[in-house]
Amino acid sequence: MILQRTSPPWLETPFEVFDKGVFTPNDRHFVSWHWANFPSQIDVDAYRLTVRGHVKETLSLSIKDILHGLPRVELAAVSQCAGNSRIYMQPRVPGAQWANGSMSNALWTGVRLKDVLDRAGIKAGALQVRFGGLDEPVIEGAPKFLKSLTIDHARDGEVMIAFGMNGEQLQLLNGFPLKLIVPGWCAVYWIKMLNDIEVLDQPDTNYWTTRGYRVPDTPHANVAPDQTGYELVPVTRNVPRSFITNIRSGDTVPAGKPVEARGIAFGGDCGVARVDLSIDGGKSWQGAQLGPDQGKYGFRQWRTPFALPSPGEHTLMIRCTNTYGEAQPDFPIWNPAGYMANTIESSHVHGA
């Protein structure tokens, strides 16, 4: 893993991992914590998940209740930090200097949040559901890390509480024993060491919901560095992305004969409709063959043969179009916090 910060941990997935399979191995899943104060030791028997607030019955669920007392579901989904690829923003912006490795894809096993909420019984007038984990601020009075979803989103049957990741229990740093999975939304919502679910009948006013993690309310969250006068809104959904994983910028590629390009794509908060490769810097595009569909929120592998027409310098580009018909933009994305980067990736290669 690439160490971005020791404490609280920021660990980035090395990019070559994405060439090895559609699911990211558990020991290569990126890690990001906001506060350093979280336990390194967890006793499964003592662990409880509380469901409280605007509900008919407060629940205190054990791990056994969750593993054996509720219907079990599985879902493939990409966990991606809102600030993935921040290091490429120009001008540079502060924050975790992620390259393209603050994303991972896993097959999550768990229970539907809806089933847990239904067991507690939502009272009429519920607006939002707020989630908290075992991590606590280091400084008294600092905002505990919490995120909220609307009641309809929380009850959509897709948001889940995971206890399994690629068939195994979660790694501690990925949120053992329970992690909220919000398919299609950025990883800031995927609360780790989830132990508190609070149903609210008032809008959540906590710092992380109302002031942290916001993007310009502009197309592609894109603004000019000197631009002012725009509204800020919470960063929420992922947007389409694609990557060539077997050829990197600076590589030498044989010219005049067929070569395979391959990689991964994801649609954001919907599936991948198509992936196109350009070998002429974006003037023309050819469709790639898509690999097996593991679920619309996961990585989709793709591959396609191509032949560089001549020796010399060439620019390969890869573009995902999602099932909403949204394609990756061909212009740079910039905003002050460095979120939602999804410009078409380019690889500059040398034909020989």
Add this chain to the structure above:
Amino acid sequence: MEPEKDRPMLRALLPAAAMLGAALLPLTSTAAPLDALKSLDVDIPMSDATFTGPGADAANNYCLVCHSADHVLNQPALPRKAWEEVVHKMITAYKAPIPPQDAAAIVDYLARTKGTK
């Protein structure tokens, strides 16, 4: 990582891995397919790195309370105004108890060591 016999190896690996800029976490091997979870006790690497050079005292006294020094050292060079905003955010949003004269010293240090020319 949780079988007792594996833990001394993990302890030995993690500090070395952290020095190399990598953290190695071995795959968890649960025999049964998620019929039960096993309790975990993991060593999380810490850092004792500090800021160095003239004017580093305030940064060492306040910044390292919440995060390790590599958080700052891995940031890009930024204009002085951007560093002022970062320190302001640490105080107002994250409640870092930094007195004004120390906040100014931290901004000076950051602008000098991580500033744009």
